[in-house]
Amino acid sequence: MRSKAPLPSQQDAFGGNTAVIKPDDPPxxxxxxxxxxxxxxLARETNTVSGTSTVLKYNEPPEAxxxxxxxxWRMYVFKGEQELEKLDLHTxxxxxxxxxxxxxxxxxxxxxxxxxxxxxxxxxxEKKGEFGDRKGGVKPYIIDLxxxxxxxxxxxxxxxxxxxxLRSGDVLKFGExxxxxxxxxxxxx
Numbered sequence: 001m002r003s004k005a006p007l008p009s010q011q012d013a014f015g016g017n018t019a020v021i022k023p024d025d026p027p028x029x030x031x032x033x034x035x036x037x038x039x040x041x042l043a044r045e046t047n048t049v050s051g052t053s054t055v056l057k058y059n060e061p062p063e064a065x066x067x068x069x070x071x072x073w074r075m076y077v078f079k080g081e082q083e084l085e086k087l088d089l090h091t092x093x094x095x096x097x098x099x100x101x102x103x104x105x106x107x108x109x110x111x112x113x114x115x116x117x118x119x120x121x122x123x124x125x126e127k128k129g130e131f132g133d134r135k136g137g138v139k140p141y142i143i144d145l146x147x148x149x150x151x152x153x154x155x156x157x158x159x160x161x162x163x164x165x166l167r168s169g170d171v172l173k174f175g176e177x178x179x180x181x182x183x184x185x186x187x188x189x
Contacts, residue, residue, distance in 0.1 A: 049103050056096075056103060057116045057145045064093045065124040065138045071185060073140060075120075078180045089140065089183070095120040097174060098145075112175035114147035118158075120166070140166040140183065149175035 047056040067073055073089040087106065089095060098104040100115035108117060121143060126136035141163040144151040151158040152173040158164050166172075172181040 052102055054100065054103055058094075058096065058119050058143070060094050060121065061123065063123045063125070065122055066090075066093045067122045067138045067140070071138070073122075074184050074186070076182045076184065078182065079178060084179070089120065089122075093122045108174050108177060108179075110175055110177035110179075112149045113177060114145065114149075114175070116145050117147045117174050118142060118144045118151045118172075121163070123163070142166055142172065147175065151175075 044055055047059065048054065049056065067090045069090070071090060075087040075089050077084045077087070092105070095105045096103065096116060096119050097106045097108055098115050098117040099108055099113050101107050103116065121141050122138050123141055124136060124138050126134050128134055142151065142153060142158055143163050144158045144160045146160040153164055154171055166183050168183060168185040170183045172183070173179070
């Protein structure tokens with residue numbers, strides 16, 4: 001049989017805080033709210049090189065493209081007046097420079113260079129002309145991966161995590177290395 005007594009108040013029924021707070025008591029500790037911000041765990045797992053625990057600092061952007069065969073970009077590496085090597089940059093869309101041989105495309109031996117120092121990335125860019133016509137092309141860019149000692153482009157420091165367009169004849173230096181990396185396009189015949 002049901003009771004004819006009045007229903008208890010909501011405060012009483014749901015176990016409201018019946019303790020009396022005294023002025024000397026510290027304030028009650030609030031519960032920690034859930035944090036739904038990205039932790040980076042998925043990106044870290046995606047960017048890990050298979051077979052190692054190395055996490056890549058760079059991912060190619062959606063506008064990454066292989067340069068056309070007509071633009072056979074090359075990079076010549078010099079130490080003083082002596083040419084050390086020639087790289088055919090037009091064979092890939094992305095070149096990673098650094099000391100960590102397990103992941104880089106172009107190893108840099110100098111101790112002032114970071115493990116993953118900088119990237120040359122070929123990107124498709126499109127510009128509108130004054131009449132609304134669009135002109136696009138694949139151009140090389142350098143991006144410094146927040147390296148400790150920086151990257152120099154024609155004697156000026158490249159800002160970290162910013163793409164800087166490269167042109168034929170540009171000279172790159174990584175860290176405190178004395179090697180010069182010169183970008184050239186072959187002459188048009």
